[in-house]
Amino acid sequence: MSMRVNGDLHEIGLEPRVSLLDALRDHLGLTGSKKGCDQGTCGACTVWVQGRPVLACLTLAVACEDREITTIEGIAPADGLHPVQRAFIEHDAFQCGYCTSGQIMSAVALLRDGGAETDDEIAEYMSGNICRCAAYPNIRAAIREVRDADLETSGRA
Amino acid sequence: MRPLGYTRVSTVDTAVAAVGADATSTFLAGGTTEVDLIRLGVSRPDVLVDINSLPLKEIAYTNDGGLRIGALARMSDVARSPEVTYNFPALSQSLLLGASEQLRNMASMGGNLCQRTRCAYFRDAVSPCNKREPGTGCSALDGLNRGHAVLGTSEQCIATHPSDAGVAMVAFDAIVHTVGPSGARSIPIDDFYLLPGASPDVEHPLEHGELIVGIEVPPAPSARRSLYLKFRDRQSYEFALVSVAAAIEVREGRVADVRLALGGVGTKPWRARRAEVALTGGPATPQAFANAAAHELEPASPRRYNAFKVPMAQRAMVRALTRAMNGGA
Amino acid sequence: MSTAVGRPVNRVDGRCKVTGAARYTAEIVLPGLVHAAVVGADIPSGRVTAIGEERTRAADGVLSVLTHENLSRIATQPPLLPSLLGTAAPGETFFPMQDDVVHYAGQPVAIVIADSHERAQYAASLLDVTYERTDSTTTIDEGRAAAYEAETLFGRLLPARNERGDVVTALARAPVRVDVAHHYAANHHNALEPSATTAVWYGEHLTLYDSTMGIRASQLTVASLLGVPISHVRVITEFVGGGFGGKALTWPHVTLAAMAARHVRRPVRLSLTRPQTYTSNGHREEQEQWVSLGATKDGLLTAVRHEKLSVTSPFDDWAEPATGVTTQLYACENYLGFHRLIRGNTMTPTFTRCPGESLGVSTLEVAMDKLAYATGVDPVELRLRNHASVDDRGNAWSSDGLEECLRTGARRFGWAQRDPEPRSRREGDWLIGSGMSVAAYPVAFFMPVQQARVRIYSDGSAVMQSGTQEFGTGSTTVMTQVAADGLGMDIRDVTFESGDTDLPNASASVGSMGASMVSAAVHNAAVELRRQLVAMAVADTGSPLHGADPSAVVVHGSRMSLDDTAGAGESYAELMRRNHLTMTEALGSWTPPPMDTPHGLLTFGAHFVEVAVDPELGLVRVRRMVGVFAPGRVLNPKLARSQLMGGMLWGMSQALLEGNQMDPRLGRWGARNLGEYLVPVNADVPDVTVEFVDVTDTVVNPLGVKGVGEVGQVATAAAVMNAVFHATGRRIEKLPMTPELVMDPPDTPA
Known part of the structure; x- marks a missing residue:
């Protein structure tokens, strides 16, 4: 089958039972997406399919043929960082780092789609991404910062 | 995960034919329930028929002001569509309070109605469980049953139905449209969910290969001021301990129309008909709400760890009715 | 002459974590x-x-x-x-x-x-x-009759019983007595990366x-x-x-x-x-704890009795020690603490974040809250009155700070405005309450000699190495800071390497000791290499520093100079290249003080928490958390704050969400996934205030670091429990405080 991941087309032979998460991690070497539960309960495997955040552990790779996959490895140029990545570092929005890819994939989608106007909205949207180190307040702070910077640059502030 | 065959279909007819012809096959939509249960060894299909390419994603008003929702519309799209948020806020809220954003982006509406219980004994693939392995017994009856149902239970099963959207749907008398090997039909949602009785493994009146193609929600005057309240341990990303969908129409202090349904407490999304009957035509007072709520829970069969759901459900109903009467959430 | 230590430096491994480039164990690929x-x-x-x-x-x-x-x-x-x-x-x-x-x-x-x-x-x-x-036996209820008293804990390291004075008589004669009996559900670590x-x-x-x-x-x-x-x-x-202990x-x-x-x-x-993670790397055991306090009418403690009962495995006497702080936090002549065990069909329980003290001190601190109500003394004042000036062996604290923690926390929280009357504040459906507790966590010198090695290359770059490990604590970052300062170098020129047993020896990073013990070795290695290079410079006729007094040489930005003559000096790289040194290295080590070192060794803090409780439905929402801590030198306040906040939120979670229960018929844990074992999600977590109280500690190690991994979680649950009591007027005696425990029984007056 063929899969388009971060703009690159990959031809891979996979059994239908292989999850998108295992396909990315074990077959394409894209280990940024994490396996925290393999049961849809933690969000560490969050990637985008057709631009929408989904759980790669409950998605079969074979069902993603002809679909556009975006992972943490694909949201910024190789030598740069996405503003959300920078804000996560600045606000210490992670500790062990294992949930971070998923958090960022959700956060970037949230900021892109709008709906991060209040802390309550951010918290609810981001609740599908468990952080066992409990960096949640810092994650919210990072998202707020990027939101407010976006508002400033777009002249709406 | 067990080895699987996989095929992708692009029309309803080929989907129905494909699954109908093979007893070991099943439909694959969002996968949030099916892929999880296959990996757990609870669901054991040999072939998945991927229906995601079917043209069943519309969300639109019907001519009479109701809603028609395609079976493959995603939870997040339905929750945020203006048709739903404006005319059926309880449905929108129930969807947004379910699962997580990622899961809502994946899960289809048809799949949501069909989701399986979160009973740990059902999901562990080894404990005695009449729903998973008929005749083996129910481990939850005298086990860890905090999350289990108190309404609609039987001696064979007390597993809670986990859907939030289903609760709003039963409150609104939704109709499930299907196409199967024997043709198309429409099933009132309350009949779409079966009580466990003596056969908890049979959850819906569907034949093998019968596919949900859409859900119709008829218009209701009170629906525009409906609401959905969900109470749980966590503040998000958790199934309900108790949830309530409520809509109420009060004229001159009397209840003219009321719709009330409960989640988290029933073996199916629970239409609170006893309470509705008790309320209709009577005064819209806190005492009347409390009496009706108590009446609804009279048939409850609490177990060791879930007895709290009886008072909790009653209090939640009173709160939901009070808020609905005062103009929504 | 610190320039990097103490600054809120961003994580040096941050970039590879936010880009997904960081490779965890299950991502290592081998042919x-x-x-x-x-x-x-x-x-x-x-x-x-x-x-x-x-x-x-x-x-x-x-x-x-x-x-x-x-x-x-x-x-x-x-x-x-x-x-x-x-x-x-x-x-x-x-x-x-x-x-x-x-x-x-x-x-x-x-x-x-x-x-x-x-x-x-x-x-x-x-x-x-x-x-x-x-x-099988898998629960306390099944094994209660077969409980036995443990002689030692932690592989005979600690006595399981501790006693002084006559607690029975003192309790009997106490003018005021309060008793607490709590049940605590088992906890599982649930690190997001399965082992x-x-x-x-x-x-x-x-x-x-x-x-x-x-x-x-x-x-x-x-x-x-x-x-x-x-x-x-x-x-x-x-x-x-x-990691969290698992x-x-x-x-x-x-x-x-x-x-x-x-x-x-x-x-x-x-x-x-x-x-499998629920049955493969231990857990915090199901346990019951009892604390009885005897006191004068002014709230001065005369007796403290603390007992714990818990389930262990068939093979090991394991209990997280519950009484290590109770025995010394408050001055009291009559004390008894002991542990009883039940042999059950579980694996051996293990360290779980804030082992022992998260619940041990919680039990004590709920009892202290009860004592405050029984005596009419303000809870903060009650702690100040009883705080011991020496430990249970009569040794002065190596550093203290508890009083400042309590006063700062009370001020930041607005404690003075609190009406102590329970169930006295309502906002719509919610009752509002506040509670506080004292945190203290032992500084333990169990570890052997810790080692680090540092190398400087002739291009002026340096690498510090120690066989410790990074699991989110920030050790890579803070060790880079400590190394840079010790060497007199810019942090950008220093790399810290760890995570390999081929590197010099360091112990496991547990018990809040990671930063303190490794920073000591790193500091000593860095200072030793700087000393060697300065000695080489002053002995080198080609060096501008030739003949200088080495003790007068300072190093900044890798440049050695005399502090009174800014002009004369040279960089490490210049010195090394002139002497044809490609690389030079030094080994540093740190020998911890003896375990019976004559000082009281606790890290202190204080918690203040505000909750909203929906008494009809039993919902508890934590609205505000203020934690003030005195952890000695803070190597990196940004990272230390994150660690302490994480601990506080673990305590909140322990109070409200986390618990696992055995199904005794099947002998299996009821919850074996993250949908059933509830840890907090973003929406559960309020913003958290963390503050530091500055204390200087010259005993614990060269830099005076006491550690921040655990103290944030000590008795946080008690602060939440006390706040729920203040909100509702009802004491919940089990954790987690789930809705069915918190909701008003029928016919409760509003």
Whole structure:
């Protein structure tokens, strides 16, 4: 089958039972997406399919043929960082780092789609991404910062 | 995960034919329930028929002001569509309070109605469980049953139905449209969910290969001021301990129309008909709400760890009715 | 002359974590890698009577099936000791698959090795294991009658009973007495990265990639169990996705991975599934605690009695020690603390974040809250009145700060505005309450000599190395800061390397000791290398510093100069190149003070919490948390704040969400996934205020670091419990305080 991941087309032979998460991690070497539960309960495997955040552990790779996959490895140029990545570092929005890819994939989608106007909205949207180190307040702070910077640059502030 | 065959279909007819012809096959939509249960060894299909390419994603008003929702519309799209948020806020809220954003982006509406219980004994693939392995017994009856149902239970099963959207749907008398090997039909949602009785493994009146193609929600005057309240341990990303969908129409202090349904407490999304009957035509007072709520829970069969759901459900109903009467959430 | 230490430097490994480039153990790829899946016992007690392997062996990709019938025997089972000691440190003194006996559900009974993870898992599910079940004990209620008093805890390191004065008489005579009896559910770590080990043999030499909080413990434990020389075992861990105690000791799956790799002669990756993590790396045991306080009418303590009862495994006397702080936090002449145990069919419990004191001090601090109400003394004032000026041996604190923590916290929180009357504040459906507690966590000198090595290259770059590990604490960042300051270099010119047993020895990073013990060795190594280079410069006729007094030489930005003549000097690189030195290095070590060092050794703090309680539905929402701590020198306030906040939120979670329960009929944990074992999500968590009180500690180590990993969680649960009481007027005596416990019983007056 063929899969388009971060703009690159990959031809891979996979059994239908292989999850998108295992396909990315074990077959394409894209280990940024994490396996925290393999049961849809933690969000560490969050990637985008057709631009929408989904759980790669409950998605079969074979069902993603002809679909556009975006992972943490694909949201910024190789030598740069996405503003959300920078804000996560600045606000210490992670500790062990294992949930971070998923958090960022959700956060970037949230900021892109709008709906991060209040802390309550951010918290609810981001609740599908468990952080066992409990960096949640810092994650919210990072998202707020990027939101407010976006508002400033777009002249709406 | 067990080895699987996989095929992708692009029309309803080929989907129905494909699954109908093979007893070991099943439909694959969002996968949030099916892929999880296959990996757990609870669901054991040999072939998945991927229906995601079917043209069943519309969300639109019907001519009479109701809603028609395609079976493959995603939870997040339905929750945020203006048709739903404006005319059926309880449905929108129930969807947004379910699962997580990622899961809502994946899960289809048809799949949501069909989701399986979160009973740990059902999901562990080894404990005695009449729903998973008929005749083996129910481990939850005298086990860890905090999350289990108190309404609609039987001696064979007390597993809670986990859907939030289903609760709003039963409150609104939704109709499930299907196409199967024997043709198309429409099933009132309350009949779409079966009580466990003596056969908890049979959850819906569907034949093998019968596919949900859409859900119709008829218009209701009170629906525009409906609401959905969900109470749980966590503040998000958790199934309900108790949830309530409520809509109420009060004229001159009397209840003219009321719709009330409960989640988290029933073996199916629970239409609170006893309470509705008790309320209709009577005064819209806190005492009347409390009496009706108590009446609804009279048939409850609490177990060791879930007895709290009886008072909790009653209090939640009173709160939901009070808020609905005062103009929504 | 600190320039990096104490600054809120961003994590040096931040970039690779936010880009997904950081590789965790299960992401290490080796040529010919195959995958192992563990099959755990379905029963809690009994025997394996038969194992049908046909379907498993016939499944696609299967290479081998290992059971007790064909797995090699272990060489030497080392005793259970905390990994902080720097010795072998198995999580339990039982090794599975040596015979057919089953001691606990989830105990490994077979391993299936296949060419992919998916295939190994599926083939493992086909294994047909038949058991003979015998009676089991998995709960306190089942084993209460068979409880016995433990003599020692932690592998005989600590006495399980501590006594002074006459607590019975003192309690009987006390003008005021309060009693607390609490039940605490078991906790599971749930690090987001399930433990994983990848094992590869190179001839007789074994390399293990292991997700561990203690590479040395893994090395020594596996060497002992396999009977191979320590020098033949190398353990590497680059990134670890959280530990929280579950990766502090070396559990059987690590050695099983090595055995599997030896058996199939291929590199083997063994990743635990999420459900397996509930039966593979220990847990915080189900427990009950009792505290009785006797006091004067002014609230001065005259008697403290603290008892704990908990479930341990069939093989080990393990209890997290509950009384280590109770015995010394408050001055009191009559004291008794002891631990009772029940042997149950669980694996050996283990360290779980803030072991012992999170619940031990919580029990004490709820009792203190009750005492405050019983005496009419303000809770903060009550703590100040009773805070001991010396420890239980009469030694002065190495540093204190509790009073400042309490006063600062009370001010930040607005404690003075609080009406102590319970159930006196309502906002709509919510009752509002506030509560506080004292936190204190021991500074323990169990560890052996800690070592670090530093090298400077002739281009002016430096690398500091120590065999510690990074699992989110920020050790890589703070050690870079400490190294830079010790060397007199810019942080950008210094790299810190860890996570490899080939590096100098450091102990497992547990008990809040990681930063303090490793920073001491790093500091000493850096200072030693600087001393050597300065000595070389002043002896070098070619150096501008020739003949200078070495003690007058200062180093900034890698440049050595005399502090009174800004002009004269040279860089390390200039000195080294002139002397044809490509590289120069120094080893630094730190010998901890003796365990009986004559100082009181606690890290202090205080918690203030505001909750909203919906009394009809039993919902509790934490609205505000203020924590003030005195952890000695703060190496990096940004990272320390994150650690302390994480601890506070773990305490909040322990109070409200987290608990696992055994189904005694099946002898299995009720919750075995993150949908059932509830940890907080973003929406549960309020913004958290963390403040530091500055205390100087000259006893604990050269930099005066006391550690921040645990103290944030000490008695946080008590602050929440006290706040819920203040909100509702009802004392909840169980954790977690789920809605059914908190909701008003029928007919409660509003």
